[in-house]
Amino acid sequence: MIAIQRTSCQQTNGEDAPCPVNGNPYMIAFGVSQIIFSQIPDIDQLWWLSIVATVMSFGYSTIGLGLGISKVVENKEVKGTLTGVSIGTVTPEQKVWRTFQSLGNIAFAYSYSMILIEIQDTVKSPPSEENTMKKATIISVAVTTLFYMLCGCVGYAAFGDSAPGNLLATGGFRNPFWLLDIANIAIVVHLVGAYQVYCQPLFSFVEKEASRRYPESSFITNEIKIHLIPGKPFNLNLFRLVWRTIFVMTTTLIAMLMPFFNDVLGLLGAVGFWPLTVYFPVEMYIAQKNVQRWGTRWVCLKVLSLACLVVSVAAAAGSVVGIVSDLKVYKPFHTDF
Template structure:
């Protein structure tokens, strides 16, 4: 057998698994699946409510604008995967590694705090959304039997379902790392597109039943009859920005996803592969988001629920609602893992390299098979990953406000992780001259997004405060 060409030999040395890290086997399609799993999640279900606050003019325009900003900033970020030469330079395997290589100093610690706070917040939001969908399955059956007007009799709390979901995540959190979960991301991506399609189909059916397209150019009316004051209109519009930002949020794990892409022979690079993956993912999600948000608003107008599949604008066919909400839960199991795996990997590395080097507790592993699923379990991994799941589950039981929490998480993380750090790293790595047209354009983009992020955070905080007033944290049946 002839020896491999020199360029392929170099590729294998750089990124094929001979650097002491897991062998990378990902492709553009698996990377796209990871991104879609992380993006099309619980956020898509709140888009009809967001469009209702902004209207037919503002709603679609804001979604397209966010999609364009996310795409541009993601392209900047994937350029920072390697330092120096884009084909053979040192790999920045995580977001923090890229910040350390390009910016250094205090910004590394700031990035770490923001990124891991966002990981935690998103996992909390995912747990809330999953429990709401699980509760909706029971409620849909109750409405079908008792009648659509029995909202009080078919009520209940989502908190017990949070515990069930937490139990599922304890098992799935034992998946060793993100390299071993392509199958889960693929399944989750299929589920996300499936329940989005069901939501769109039900919305179209509702529009036909109504005999009209509902909604206005400017969104929810202000006045006594509408039940919304001028200030509430402002806060809710800002919160809608946060909901849309949350729906598009994936930059905080983009480099971790890029690190799963296998090395390819020059002139292609992981960066070129990820550019294609980002383009496919953002285009797909934008189309799905526009359809879900606009169809939901056309069906319900100003009465659009903050969760399209669980707000019970739809009652029948109940079995289809059950199928869609079951798909939401399956998808969010994968989303939780895509988001949490960087946290797991970070502490695993720190514990192995710095905290307890050579520890038998860290090194001892056992292979456990659950059906066709093979899990490699170690005592340390079992204890600490279970603890992480328990903490996110406990936090979810204290803050079961789906719409408000989605907006707050999206707004708070949008500017620093999606815009600021990618812009600053790109400027530093490419040595963009200060004051040049490119530098001014990038700084203007960052400043504009900062204003949007601050406004969205303010609106989302107001929404959380309003929801918390009617919340009893000790009641597990209401």
């Protein structure tokens, strides 16, 4: 939304106009929308939500890829090097930490395991859910890898060492304005739904645990029927209303305190990648298939898990260093981008 406002400003005042934008109103608006959506029961199981997310993802990824290719053609050269940002543009220390941070950004793209079961709940059978999900996982990982690698490589080829963290928003592509606006609107729509899909498992866990521990509490268990739509009453639960609202308000406050997209994304990716995407699935596979201890397959799986742990630790360290560097020059709640 900041990028959309800035492009509108630059259309009026010229492409090189700085056009600073305060991000706080947009963060607050996003938080308010999530408070409302959080009260919709089982929103994560709406079958069309995944279709909307897929269309949005393909939309802004394709736009970014197309603009990158056109930029390379316009430059008549491929910028950048095989070894990445040159020493001199950044210090050797900065290059190491940024490399680690980038691993976290990549890891975040594959942290889908936490919502895998939620998606599986929406799959119809026959064929069996397991077969459908196995095929879907193979296709989605392949497509995700292809698009992310292409966007990353083409973006670097287009801008070289000056490539920004966000090609569609912060100092990247500037024309055509209308196409960039479409891409950024697609990102907004995608993230509004993604927030809910990622939070619903946590919401469900907390509410089930609260009901189990305090089954006699009317505040936790009572449902109040509100007739918003004829014939389809809305079940309002006071505990759900209060706790989900507090959760969304807290995450919104944190976002306003630390609006560092790439660094925070890298940290989230690093923290969630190894335990949820690698360790638990590997251990479950070993237990389910009775993989022989110290056998070739067992050793390979353990080495894979250990290697991914090293990646996660390095990515977390790089992201923390990036956040600390950002905090040195940042004033809380002063989000003029």
